[in-house]
Amino acid sequence: MASLVPLKEKKLMEVKLGELPSWILMRDFTPKGIAGAFQRGYDRYYNKYINVRKGSISGVNMILAAYVLFSYCISYKELRSEEA
Amino acid sequence: MLSRVVFAAAATAAPCLKNAAVLGPGVLQATRAFHTGQPCLTPVPPLPEYGGKVRLGLIPEEFFQYLYPKTGVTGPYMLGTGLSLYCLSKEIYVITPETFSTIAVVGLMVYVIKKYGASIGEFIDKLNEQKIAQLEEVKQASIKQIQDAIDGEKAQQALVQKRHYLFDVQRNNIAMALEVTYRERLHRVYKEVKNRLDYHISMQDMIRRKEQEHMIDWVEKQVVQSISAQQEKETITKCIQDLKLLAKKAQAQPVM
Numbered sequence: 001m002a003s004l005v006p007l008k009e010k011k012l013m014e015v016k017l018g019e020l021p022s023w024i025l026m027r028d029f030t031p032k033g034i035a036g037a038f039q040r041g042y043d044r045y046y047n048k049y050i051n052v053r054k055g056s057i058s059g060v061n062m063i064l065a066a067y068v069l070f071s072y073c074i075s076y077k078e079l080r081s082e083e084a
Numbered sequence: 085m086l087s088r089v090v091f092a093a094a095a096t097a098a099p100c101l102k103n104a105a106v107l108g109p110g111v112l113q114a115t116r117a118f119h120t121g122q123p124c125l126t127p128v129p130p131l132p133e134y135g136g137k138v139r140l141g142l143i144p145e146e147f148f149q150y151l152y153p154k155t156g157v158t159g160p161y162m163l164g165t166g167l168s169l170y171c172l173s174k175e176i177y178v179i180t181p182e183t184f185s186t187i188a189v190v191g192l193m194v195y196v197i198k199k200y201g202a203s204i205g206e207f208i209d210k211l212n213e214q215k216i217a218q219l220e221e222v223k224q225a226s227i228k229q230i231q232d233a234i235d236g237e238k239a240q241q242a243l244v245q246k247r248h249y250l251f252d253v254q255r256n257n258i259a260m261a262l263e264v265t266y267r268e269r270l271h272r273v274y275k276e277v278k279n280r281l282d283y284h285i286s287m288q289d290m291i292r293r294k295e296q297e298h299m300i301d302w303v304e305k306q307v308v309q310s311i312s313a314q315q316e317k318e319t320i321t322k323c324i325q326d327l328k329l330l331a332k333k334a335q336a337q338p339v340m
Contacts, residue, residue, distance in 0.1 A: 048136045049136055053209070057141060061138075080178065083175075
């Protein structure tokens with residue numbers, strides 16, 4: 001049993017499908033935990049695509065594309081009712 | 085409508101956002117929790133040269149690598165085509181007049197980026213290099229300053245080791261002064277003693293001289309007293325006879 005890594009410390013890709021609900025419930029849902037998760041995501045993206053010597057436009061482009069998609073999703077209902 | 089605004093904003097902001105914020109808050113620092121544990125002393129890793137690879141400017145390379153074993157090279161493209169056709173046919177994506185303006189703006193942006201992207205990138209890279217060089221300079225100057233301070237401290241410490249020369253010189257001076265006074269006083273003692281001895285000697289000489297003179301006088305007086313009157317007459321006549329003889333002899337000789 002000592003060789004198995006405890007469930008809490010596994011990364012998402014290593015969690016098996018059956019363990020997924022318990023893994024999600026084990027995450028830290030305090031405000032501090034959520035803020036930490038956002039900060040970690042921000043830092044990961046930032047360090048990979050923007051904080052380099054020769055960055056390219058794709059670093060910003062992906063963020064803009066994601067924003068476009070998100071805003072389309074928000075206004076989907078309005079577009080459907082407008083078209084009909 | 086929102087998408088057009090976003091794209092227009094991106095068109096104007098793209099050049100300066102391209103390589104912006106190289107030195108932003110993502111720089112790793114040695115974490116230190118108020119001196120409670122050991123500070124993390126791993127050296128800060130250098131800035132990576134290129135960012136993560138992205139295809140079509142939108143989709144990270146990792147997605148293509150993830151699908152490669154199952155579907156080969158064309159898999160993700162087929163997936164993209166299939167998904168977009170599905171969205172169009174099922175009207176998940178509604179074609180509005182905005183669609184055409186979107187297509188026009190996207191086409192224009194792609195053209196501009198393909199044509200001028202490299203040169204703008206180089207220009208901004210140069211700016212970045214300047215910034216980095218400036219900071220490097222500051223770091224080197226600080227390091228040099230601290231090194232000079234360390235060397236100064238070491239020199240001071242070395243001086244402390246040589247303090248004993250100062251004290252040796254002072255000690256030598258004092259010893260010489262003592263010696264000099266000692267010899268001076270010795271000389272004075274010698275002179276005084278000699279003075280007194282000379283006095284005694286000269287006194288003895290004087291006494292002996294006085295005794296001699298006194299004795300001589302006394303002997304003369306005795307002799308003179310002892311010569312009586314008759315002896316004196318006899319002596320005088322004998323002397324006159326001797327003189328006459330001598331005179332005759334003296335006269336006789338030059339004639340011959």
